[in-house]
Amino acid sequence: MAxxxxxxxxAYRVARERYAEPDVDTEAALERLGGVPxxxxxxxxxxxxxxxxxxxxxxxxxxxxxxxxxxxxxxASELRQDLDKALSLIPxxxxxxxxxxxxxxxxSVDRDAIGPEHFAGWEEWAKQRGLGLDFNATLFAxxxxxxxxxxxxxxxxxxxxxxxxxxxxxxxxxxxxxxxGTPAIHNLWIPDGAKDAVxxxxxxxxxxxxxxxxxFAGTYAVTEMKDSVESKLWGVGSEAFVVGSHEFYMGxxxxxxxxxxxxxxxxxxxxxxxxxxxAILHFSGELLLHVSRGVRWDSDHVVVLDDPLKELMSxxxxxxxxxxxxxxxxxxxxxxxxxAAWVIGAxxxxxxxxxxxxxxxxxxxxxDAAGDSAGKLAMLENQKTMPLGAVWDYYxxxxxxxxxxxWPSEVRRYEAEVLNGRGA
Ligand code: RNT
Ligand code: ZN
Numbered sequence: 177m178a179x180x181x182x183x184x185x186x187a188y189r190v191a192r193e194r195y196a197e198p199d200v201d202t203e204a205a206l207e208r209l210g211g212v213p214x215x216x217x218x219x220x221x222x223x224x225x226x227x228x229x230x231x232x233x234x235x236x237x238x239x240x241x242x243x244x245x246x247x248x249x250x251x252a253s254e255l256r257q258d259l260d261k262a263l264s265l266i267p268x269x270x271x272x273x274x275x276x277x278x279x280x281x282x283x284s285v286d287r288d289a290i291g292p293e294h295f296a297g298w299e300e301w302a303k304q305r306g307l308g309l310d311f312n313a314t315l316f317a318x319x320x321x322x323x324x325x326x327x328x329x330x331x332x333x334x335x336x337x338x339x340x341x342x343x344x345x346x347x348x349x350x351x352x353x354x355x356x357g358t359p360a361i362h363n364l365w366i367p368d369g370a371k372d373a374v375x376x377x378x379x380x381x382x383x384x385x386x387x388x389x390x391x392f393a394g395t396y397a398v399t400e401m402k403d404s405v406e407s408k409l410w411g412v413g414s415e416a417f418v419v420g421s422h423e424f425y426m427g428x429x430x431x432x433x434x435x436x437x438x439x440x441x442x443x444x445x446x447x448x449x450x451x452x453x454x455a456i457l458h459f460s461g462e463l464l465l466h467v468s469r470g471v472r473w474d475s476d477h478v479v480v481l482d483d484p485l486k487e488l489m490s491x492x493x494x495x496x497x498x499x500x501x502x503x504x505x506x507x508x509x510x511x512x513x514x515x516a517a518w519v520i521g522a523x524x525x526x527x528x529x530x531x532x533x534x535x536x537x538x539x540x541x542x543x544d545a546a547g548d549s550a551g552k553l554a555m556l557e558n559q560k561t562m563p564l565g566a567v568w569d570y571y572x573x574x575x576x577x578x579x580x581x582x583w584p585s586e587v588r589r590y591e592a593e594v595l596n597g598r599g600a
Contacts, residue, residue, distance in 0.1 A: 188570035226277025237316030238411020243511025247595025369414025439466035
């Protein structure tokens, strides 16, 4: 053990010197990395089923979870136990992102009747661990969402039901923020859209705008909660039209002073989400990112250290916007160990951020300003084979979490000892 610790330190010492050549301070990068929280999405732990036990599925929501790996969390204590395990394998201090359907309800409580009391267990758990919480209204997997329209429904009783739900969710988020002393972000995504030819786009968006104005009429201190709205390009069953499109929410968010949420799976596959950061932050104070990985479509695959993720993180760092951007993970894959899914995605996101922090930005800017395209590309290429792994291993060691080569065996043990004992 001591020998392996020494090897990690030695590799780090060599790496630190190499990064120092173009004036990159690895210690400063690690210091900054340690201050960035990720919001870990609870829904990876149970395939986005929630605890309402109403027998509803994701069908009709445009969302789909595939796979049947054993060990899904079936209740709040199992989900918290799994989150504890995952968090113990991720360096840094993070947050947990809940959906309204994860409340602990006594019997059946409908979505327009939920309150902070149903999340007391989560608040208590988060408080004990010094974790922040974030929150999401759940406008899917519910009989009143089956017609395909929620906040843009032309049926006033349906629309009113969902307006009340989201109002309560914001109240719950504010409560979490107060209790935990860190503002909870309440993110709103709705499934509203249509499968085929649409005539009433204008009316639908009028209804959504009206609902949002009713919802956001109540205001909370930014120390308690912050609002964000999340767009989408299309969903399964809403191929022709999505009411809450990117343009709609960008206009809405900027005109109302709330945050946009960019989900990296919600744009055309050739569109760069990284490029949007410096555009939006010129007009918006803050930005929420849903870090996901779409494979051919918005498939919500487990996040890995790929080029789009690295570019996204580089753009945040290059824009000097690390303190204005919030990072949340968003994917759900039921085909593999769910604790590992969290750990892989969170660690990949942090590694991408570390790579961005280790960029020799002033040198690259000089080359860019001098019009030295070849020099710039050469330096970017050089970055790709720099010893990022040695810095990352050292960071993990310093934060007392297992190395990249070590954590999988801990998850395997947890699977054998805990997850395999669970029923379907
Ligand atoms: C759906 C959005 C949304 C959901 C979660 C469960 O396309 O990405 O963020 O994934 O709220
Ligand atoms: Zn999302």
